[in-house]
Amino acid sequence: MNISTWNMRGLNDPIKVVEIKKFLASNNISVVALLETKVQEKNSSKIQKKIGNGWQWIMNYECSPRGRVWIGWKHAVVSVQLLHKTEFCIHCTVASKNGLFSTTFSAVYGLLSVDTRKPMWREITNFSSTVTCPWLVMGDFNAVLLAADRVNGNVVTEGETKDFDSCMDSAGCAELKSCGSYYSWSNKGQGNLRICSRIDRAIANALWHSKFVDAVVDYLPPGIYDHSPLKGMDVSCPRSGSMLKVWTKLKVVKQGLKELHHKDFAKLDERIEGLRVDLGKIQTQLAACPTDSNVQQSERECSETLKKFLHIQESAYRQKARIQWLQVGDSNSKLFFSAMKERIAKNSIDILYDDTGKKLSTTQEI
Structure with missing residues (x-):
């Protein structure tokens, strides 16, 4: 079972329709969430027919006239039941018709600013309290989670990350393992003007992580788009109860550390x-x-x-200096050469003295 999400940044261009059709076929996608389609509702069925008659669709036009979220599935192999829609989420159940796979699935699209994303975080947190089975959340959150999630552009601040981090803790979710490219979006700029960030993600609750041990999200090449498609591959494999307990305890420790930081070091x-x-x-x-x-x-x-x-x-x-070095210290950047010059200056011998402390010479004289 392959589940995918992809921010298309518009699906009205016929070339993009051809690309998504080829992508779905070549990657054997069973369920896909297309985000930020920018397709008017009256034109949606025409574009969906071009993708293929074997697909059925759920869209959120009632909540977002721009058609921000579409979920499509191959009805011959998968059953999908709608649970809830909002402007930025579609929640549904996904089950393979052979009975080997089932999950609650949420496709999300985050709005552009910190304030306009707050309702999405509340929606995810509130919905998590109703989920009693494995739950997968995928899409374009339009938010970074870690300081290393952006190259160039504005420095990542706590104000950008805290809502996402808090939402994951409150919802009891953790990120899935991933492969492929680390960054999921770029502005396609040239040289140092290129900004890359990891704003598309797949997260899941403890029940998902305990059931689908080998689940991996592949960050595929973006092609003509600026976002990479995410392809979630799962291999059903029971996880030992002890590992689930360790995972749960680590989540508790993380929350305790956050509370300690807020209390004593904020x-x-x-x-x-x-x-x-x-x-x-x-x-x-x-x-x-x-x-x-x-x-x-x-x-x-x-x-x-x-x-x-x-x-x-x-x-x-x-610690922040180490993080900065890990991010850009080995990339032949200005930081790298500044650090190298500083190290050379520290290690150079500028003045020599004899045993009595008398100055002998300078390195220039030698």
Whole structure:
């Protein structure tokens, strides 16, 4: 059973219709979600007939006049039942007619801005509470999840990722294993103007991960499009109960770590500045009354707390520097050559001294 999603960025061009028809046939796709079709409802049946008479379709025109989400399936081999539609999601059940495969499937298309995507995150979270079987969510979320999910363009911020991350935690979902290209979209720019990002994804709940152990999502070449198609391949294989317990416990640990970070380490720069201000006020009081033991104790406690958070801040900066190096440090970039020059400067011997400390010469003289 191959399930696929693809953001077409418009399906009115006959060339694109030919490409999608060839893609479905050559990859043996049984269920496909076509996103951002930009096809008017009155023209949808005409385009669907060109794709093939063996396909049936569900669309969300009632919620989105632009036809943002279409789900098609080969009715000879698959049964699909609609559960719910919104502007950015279609939820349904998918079952092979041979009885070997069944799942709840959600095809999603995220809107462009952080604020307009918030209803989608709520929809996914709310729907997750109604699912009692394996559940697969695929599509173009239009949002990155990790700092490494974008090359060039704007730096990934926490504001971009936190809603997606929180949604996955609340819905009890984790990303599927993937192969092929890491990035799913590019602006097709040339040289350093090319921006690439991973905004198309496949995630699933614990029941899916426990049932379809070998499920893999293949990020295929985009062809004439700017998005890559995602092809989900599954191999049914029972997973041991112990592995499911480990997966569940790791999800709990992740949530605990997030809560710890929010409680103790969120807004670190602001907290450090606040501690600096507090320490300054205390030391001003101490200057007026140097022998006040209570103020002395307050100074000691505030100073120790400030040192603690300064060490934490330094550690955080070191980790961010490593992330930046992992992203672009080995790509013959400006960062790489700057780091190389800095290393050479540190390792160079500019001045030599004898045993008495007297300057002997410079490297230029040698």
